[in-house]
Amino acid sequence: MSPSSLRVATRLKSIQVSPILTLSQRARDLRAAGRDIIDLTVGEPDFDTPEEIKAAAKAAIDRGQTKYTALNGAPELLEAIAERMIDRGVNLADQSIIACAGAKQVISHALEATLEDGDEVILPTPYWTSYLDMVRLKGGEPVAAPGRNDPRTGWRLDARSIEAAITPRTRWLILNTPNNPTGVAATDEELAQVADVLRRHPRVWLMCDDIYEDLVYGRRARPLLVSHPDLAERALAVNGASKAYAMTGWRIGWGAGPSALIAAMSIVQSQTTSAPCSISQAAALAAITGPRASVDAMRSAFRSRRDLLVSLLNEVSGMSCPTPDGAFYAFPSVRGLIGARTMKGDMLASDIDISTYLLESAGVATVPGTVFGVSGYLRLSFAAKAETLVEACARIGAACVAVTAVTATQA
Template identity: 75%
Template sequence: MSPSSLRTAARLSRVKVSPILALSQRARDLVAEGRDIIDLTVGEPDFDTPGDIKAAAKSAIDRGETKYTALNGDPRLLSAIARRMADRGVFTADSATIACSGAKQVISHALEALLEPEEEVLLPAPYWTSYADMVRLKGGVPVTAPGRYDPAFGWRLDAASIEAAITPRTRWLILNTPNNPTGAGATEAELAAVADVLRRNPHVWLLCDDIYEDLVYEAPPRPFLRLHPDLADRALLVNGASKAYAMTGWRIGWGVGPTPLIAAMSSIQSQTTSAPCSISQAAALAALTGPQSEVERMRETFRARRDLLVALLDKIPGMSCPLPDGAFYAFPRVDGLIGARTMKGQVLHSDVDVSTYLLDSAGVATVPGSVFGGPGHLRLSFAARTELLTESCARIAAACAAVLDAPAPV
């Protein structure tokens, strides 16, 4: 078949390659050209997978655990997930749990299981950029519910905005706390307000993306269903091993929800990947049931990096950065730089321009907030060594000073 005869599905015209991955690739391309680039775009722990987890995977290979597992996942892993949930105040059966090839696949299966063409999925903004395109891939319509910006605390979950965006065609609400890109963790009062919205709108299902649940710095995890168990019959909790255990490449995620939903997701899984990788499941089992000291060490390291990065960003003219509650992202506001002019005479009209300017002039790769539905901001990952964060802020500060001190055009 010649390239000219290829006709892709019409829905693909509405879907873009992840802009975060595209920006990261551009940073790698510049490095390959010999540029000195610090890449703060990708949300991936810079730690190695803990040794006991890798050892468990090697042992599984040696035992010959290289065949298909049960469709929903190895029963031992499902039981470990259920015990983990019970420890956090959410009680579920193994039959209400599914293991998939990453948390992203859990979300994909859930959307596909319930979403009819042109039905809507609510995304409180700012939101992880992949949600919108995943919805479009399933034939749905992503709908933004803008958050509320607080100068002291950054972006907050706004239940009134969520309720105002609900229509008879709304099928899912995706709630991500701690949030990517802002790092903001919803308060119990904010979650209670969302729960009341859901009670008034019984046709709306809730998907809680809790992938950063173990990377919360000032408060213990707040699983939504521990606080509001009456909504368990239309809520799916999504989590995985990638972030807390530095296992992004192992591709193991899980979902906990009503048994009929899990059964529908299992049917989809049976016709896609079948079960997830048996070796990765053995590693995830060791992660959940073994010592948690490495998780604590990573969390404390991220906390120290967060405090350093936010303090440095807050000193940069034109920027202000609230302290994130969790995850490993800072989301500074950069509206003090928008409208400024570079030494070359270029006007920075948007956060995209600011991000591009910092990459080209300072060699620091960031993600513009507009791709997350949060224009006027940048996302910087602090999943990087302290010295890189310090150097990045020094470069950014110099680049911003040059912009703000640029002479007016003659």
């Protein structure tokens, strides 16, 4: 088939490759061309997968655990996930579990199993950029519900904004806490307000993306389904092994929810991947049931890096950064830089311009807030060594001083 005869599906016309992956690839291309680039775009722990988890995978290979597993995942893995979910408010007497090739696939299966063309999915902003196109890919319409920006603590859930976004076509509300890109963790009070909204709108289902729940650096809110168990009958809890166990490449995630929903998602899985990788499932089982020392050590390291990065960013001219509660992202405001001019005379009119300027002039790759639904911000991952963060901030600081100095001179 010649390229000219290829007819791409209409639904793909509004879909793009993940902007984060695109920016990360740009950083790799510049490195390959000989540039010294610090990449702070990707949400991936820089730690290796813990040894006991790798050993479990090797043992699974040695004993021949290389065949298809059950559709929803190996029984022993599902049992371990079930034990884990009890503390998170999931009553497995009337609910089920599915293991997939990553938490992203769990979300994808749920949307594909439930959305009709034109159904709406509410995304509190800032939102993880992939939600937007995942909804569109399934024929749905993403609807942004603007968060409330507190300069001291960052972007907060706004229950009134969420309720205002609900229409007769609303099918899901996706909550991600701690949040990507901001690192903000919802409080008990904020979750209670959202729960009240959902009680007033019983047709709206709740998807809890809890992928960063093990990476909280202070007091954590009680899991929403523990505090509000009446919502469990229309809620899907999503999680995975990628972030807390440094297992991004193993591709194991899971979802727990009402049996009818999981059954519908299982139909989708039966016609896609059939089941997740058997070796990865063995590794995930070891992660979930094994010692927590490696998770605790990584969380402690991330907390130290968070504190370092936030302090350094708050010293940069034109930037202001609240301290994130969890995950491994800082989300500083760069509005103080918008309108500044580079030494070439180019105006930095947006966060996209600023991100591009930092990459080209300072060799630091960041993600503009615009791709997360809010403008005037950058996302920087602190899943990198302390010395890398120090060097990145030194470069960023010098680049920002340069543009503000040029702008002052031109004024």
